[in-house]
Amino acid sequence: MDAILCLEGVGKIFPGAVALSDVSLSIARGETHIILGENGAGKSTLIKLLAGIYQPDSGRIAFNGQPYQPKTPHDAQQSGIRIVHQELNLLPYLSIAENLMLESLPRRAFGIVNRKALNSRAVALLKEVGLDIDPRIRVEALGVAQMQLVEIAKALSYDSKLLVLDEPTATLTPPEIERLFSIIKRLKARGVTIIYISHRLHEVFEIGDRVTVLRNGRLVATRDLHGLTVPDLVRMMIGRDIADEYGFDASIVPGKVALSVANLKRDASTPDISFAVRHGEILGVAGLVGSGRTEAMRALFGADPKLDGVVEIDGKPVAVAAPKDAVRHGLSLLTEDRKGQGLLLDLAVDKNITITDLGKVSHNGLLNRRAEAAAANDLVGQLRVKASSIEQAVRNLSGGNQQKVVLAKWLFRGTSTLILDEPTRGVDIGARREIYQLLWMLAAQRKGIIMVSSDLPELMGMCHRIIVFSKNRIVGEVPRAEFDQERILSLAYQEYVRP
Structure with a gap:
């Protein structure tokens, strides 16, 4: 396997809690790799290690065949790793366009921002994620789902080798999810590697190649998705079967x-x-x-x-x-x-x-x-x-x-x-x-x-x-x-x- 990312015995300890313990994992170049686990399983810690927010207490990480030791999110971005976090990371008092292009604002002479070019590029990026909205609007005026699409558009504005998507569909409806999946497939065809994290188990089969399951900070298994079912994933995640998820109670009859x-x-x-x-x-x-x-x-x-x-x-x-x-x-x-x-x-x-x-x-x-x-x-x-x-x-x-x-x-x-x-x-x-x-x-x-x-x-x-x-x-x-x-x-x- 041509691995773009390798973790060997990676661990991370916080006061009173082991967030990750002896995690070894290889991500193939160009694959869409699903990472699953309950809240507290270690997914967020793993992402923050890749993003340069945390540094591992033990083990080694290699990216593109070289030791990978980012100290800041900027280091991660410079290496070609881009993270779309579940907790949105936009500047509310700036416009959508300014958020999208903050790290590469188009400029005229004397460093003046080229507003026409800025907004034109922003419209094109928003179109990619199906968001028809004026890029001059401040981010604070958007709903959470719209902010999520802006975050994804922002990630697409950079030439990343590895894109990490943490719960990208949490607030999206089926049409927006379908558009996102088409974007993921296009990126994959261009050779971009995707790490995809979701609690919506049914959707991972549509885009994923392999799945890694974490539980209580430890790696449970890495498997090909082909041949697995949602109940299989649930058993791997929580160690047991789960009954009817919603439990509709027909005995509760609405009143006045x-x-x-x-x-x-x-x-x-x-x-x-x-x-x-x-x-x-x-x-x-x-x-x-x-x-x-x-x-x-x-x-x-x-x-x-x-x-x-x-x-x-x-x-x-x-x-x-x-x-x-x-x-x-x-x-x-x-x-x-x-x-x-x-x-x-x-x-x-x-x-x-x-x-x-x-x-x-x-x-x-x-x-x-x-x-x-x-x-x-x-x-x-x-x-x-x-x-x-x-x-x-x-x-x-x-x-x-x-x-x-x-x-x-x-x-x-x-x-x-x-x-x-x-x-x-x-x-x-x-x-x-x-x-x-x-x-x-x-x-x-x-x-x-x-x-x-x-x-x-x-x-x-x-x-x-x-x-x-x-x-x-x-x-x-x-x-x-x-x-x-x-x-x-x-x-x-x-x-x-x-x-």
């Missing part, structure tokens, strides 16, 4: 309307929308990237401004001008960007949980530490959050456990209707199933649940109904008995193909 939205209008240029969710119901929200589904939920929650609309909770009109109003009326939002908008990463688990209602654990304005610890421990146990203690910084938890902490903070506050935007983004199969079980628990408690997801099988597995967004409007509703992926996608495309 928990929340209704009538003629919600975000601004003068967008159509108004109306929908409702019932107590005990999981309502799915589907749509392509940029369809307006996330923006509508944020406007409903008061996180973004809205022009008009009537919101009713349990049949009573409520005024929601800001998130504090929504929370006061029992409406909660788990955002698609849990790290940027859902958590205080440097604070402990208990602080993140109780911050939504400090009055519950305070007396005369003074925090009751014992009451706070008791409340946090109760929810950590109930949601099976894996943490060394409630005093552990949330930053150091796995993605699945961070997501559980976000859920815990809203449960601590008390909620009647919960909006979840991409609730399983970047979450491994084991933790994902635990989150599904938590949602069924909440549905059984007669909460109303609105679930926004780019993963159609997830929506079809979990929801009682699905409403579909296309170009900022709701274009259809599909009851569970009529769920069909092709039908839902046709609705999602409806406004884009209208003459």
Whole structure:
């Protein structure tokens, strides 16, 4: 095998934890190599070693036949290795074009940036990933899925020998995934080597040549994908079979309307929308990237401004001008960007949980530490959050456990209707199933649940109904008995193909 990357006995130890132990692996030149493992298996550590963010404590790495010892991400890029991280790495106050070309801005005489050339090159790169958007827009105005596509476009702007994609489809819908896969196949045909990391097991068979599975920092196996099945991969990852992933509970029958939205209008240029969710119901929200589904939920929650609309909770009109109003009326939002908008990463688990209602654990304005610890421990146990203690910084938890902490903070506050935007983004199969079980628990408690997801099988597995967004409007509703992926996608495309 002509190996472009070789790891021999690589190990990495952090205080109190072995992140990688004696990992030996060879990646063939020009292959698409899949790396799988639960959250905490060592995938992120491995990527950061390749990126020059960490250095190994033991073992050796060789790239292109030479010892590879990057000290910084710049060293890795200069060597020909480009990483598209799961946690996006864009500069929010710069334009899309400036982010794409930051390291090679086209310039005129005296070092002045050539804006025309900059934007022209940016349009071409965005077209490659199917993103039709003005490159002069600031990145801060984009949704997470759009940012993901910008990150991928940025990686394509460099002549890389090895491209590492960490959860690139986490927020993408099937059409965007299909376009990404065609890009990967084109790169592979040009001799570029791809390392691809994903929790979506079904998709890896479409592009992968071989798969390596990590578990608890150790390499379990490296196998050809041909002949393997999803259950095979699950057994390798978690050491056991897993039952029905979604666990749809037909015994939970939706009741009266928990929340209704009538003629919600975000601004003068967008159509108004109306929908409702019932107590005990999981309502799915589907749509392509940029369809307006996330923006509508944020406007409903008061996180973004809205022009008009009537919101009713349990049949009573409520005024929601800001998130504090929504929370006061029992409406909660788990955002698609849990790290940027859902958590205080440097604070402990208990602080993140109780911050939504400090009055519950305070007396005369003074925090009751014992009451706070008791409340946090109760929810950590109930949601099976894996943490060394409630005093552990949330930053150091796995993605699945961070997501559980976000859920815990809203449960601590008390909620009647919960909006979840991409609730399983970047979450491994084991933790994902635990989150599904938590949602069924909440549905059984007669909460109303609105679930926004780019993963159609997830929506079809979990929801009682699905409403579909296309170009900022709701274009259809599909009851569970009529769920069909092709039908839902046709609705999602409806406004884009209208003459």
